[in-house]
Amino acid sequence: MSTSHNRQELHEEITPPSSFVFAPLTPPSSGKKPFVQAGKIITLFKTIRAGKHIKQPPWSEFQLSPTERTEINRQLDQDEDLRGFVEYKIRYDFDAANDLLVVRMPTAIHELFLARVEEAIHNQLKSIYAESTSRSTFAKKVKIARSTRIHLPNDKDPDGIQSKYEPDTSFWHDDAEYPGVVIEVAYSEKRKHLTSLADAYLLDSDANIQSVVGLDIEYGEKRSRKATLSVWRTRIFHTAHGDELRAVQEIVDEAFRDEQGNPTNRPGLQLHLSDFANKGLVRDQIGTQDQDLVVSTKELCQFLTDAEEKVHQLGSLSKDSLAPGVTKRKRSETPPEELSSSDEARYVEEEERAVK
Incomplete structure (x- = not known):
């Protein structure tokens, strides 16, 4: 499918x-x-x-x-x-x-870059399909959900309206109420909101969303080509007032591309198969048979560079032209409403x- x-x-x-x-x-x-x-x-x-x-x-x-x-x-x-x-x-x-x-x-660069990241993760999930283990059945049920809406309860008003988010992409297990992994591509206007977004996804879902990934591909200075990644997960903290669920930024603005546009020697994006569904499903379907999924800094850097080059080349790439004398005729449509100046x-x- x-x-x-x-x-x-x-x-x-x-x-x-x-x-x-x-x-x-x-x-x-x-x-x-x-x-x-x-x-x-x-x-x-x-x-x-x-x-x-x-x-x-x-x-x-x-x-x-x-x-x-x-x-x-x-x-x-x-x-x-x-x-x-x-x-x-x-x-x-x-x-x-x-x-x-x-x-x-989002811009074309964001979308093209994200599509390659999705593909890299999905290919690793597909490589698990061929295994004759419980991981295979679990992995087959994890789908790319892109910006499918996520409705989360509002703890400040439990009986009121819910929050709604449409992330850049997500991976959703067929049997889960929420996606397990959410990925957001950041840029200047959005960068300062990544932490609050991660808090909302992880805490308002009661940790059913397991992991939030932030990929910051527009890093401040225009001349800098630096790009970073961040990863948030939840952790229980024992306090004097009882146990508290908190979102913890496990990876903090780790560069996968340096200022000159070269891949760094950092580990890259590291996820676990157990990230892709809530803990109950993971326990029941794969037990302790976890597996790492890694998108290297070299891959991330190449994906981003390819996306940038593709967009910059638009207008000069190969395309066909109509033969001389050929005209185009479209079906008549009701014209869209113009924005009213009034x-x-x-x-x-x-x-x-x-x-x-």
């Missing part, structure tokens, strides 16, 4: 019918209170749908309030086409504990009024 088909099945099985990321918690205001953040978010959604988001950063944060969450839902309820586009075409996270919405738009003007006006 193809990877893309597996991802689609996971998405259909796990993603519940939703009203954006949060049900309205506050009745709509009868006044004319400006919803500055809500306006910016709706405008961004329309910009993306119109294909005019070229200069938009790959990581955009919006701090919300309950009333603005309600306003976003209200506006999406009035535009079913936009709601559908947001739900199925736009990648976004919602941190319910902090009322933080993040819209993700919407933009209104939100700018509201923002200025809010500042005053």
Whole structure:
């Protein structure tokens, strides 16, 4: 079965019918209170749908309030086409504990690099398939889930809305409620949030997510080609107030590519087969028959260099041209809704009024 088909099945099985990321918690205001953040978010959604988001950063944060969450839902309820586009075409996270919405738009370099990392890990899982051991059955059930949505409880409000994340990629065992391994590719805007993301994945899943990997491929200075990796796992700490589950960064910004673009002599990305599902499944299905999966610094460096070169060469690579005299005819379609200039003007006006 193809990877893309597996991802689609996971998405259909796990993603519940939703009203954006949060049900309205506050009745709509009868006044004319400006919803500055809500306006910016709706405008961004329309910009993306119109294909005019070229200069938009790959990581955009919006701090919300309950009333603005309600306003976003209200506006999406009035535009079913936009709601559908947001739900199925736009990648976004919602941190319910902090009322933080993040819209993700990774670049081509991020996606090409990540695809190679996924392939390297998946190939090692496939090499276990041929074994006549319990590891083989376990490994066959681990699928690439890419950005399949992860819904996590909000401990600050157990009866309220859940947090939602769409990671850069994840590996999900067929029998598990949560993925075992989550991988995030970091860049300047996202770097400072990796630790809090790791905390959310590991702690809010009650350690069912076993390992979080951060691959930082845009390291500060533009002239530097340095790239690093980090790995977080959970650990129980015994304190005077009882046992505490904490996320621990076991590998801290370890370089796999130096400033000149060469692979380092570090170990690289090291995972365990037992990372790919929760401890109960691991205990029942593979017992103590664990195995390491390693993506070397040389491989990681090559994957990243290949991705960068591919993107830089776009426009000069091989392609065919139509023969002279051949024209193209496309089926007629309903034109997409253009971003309303009046919407933009209104939100700018509201923002200025809010500042005053």
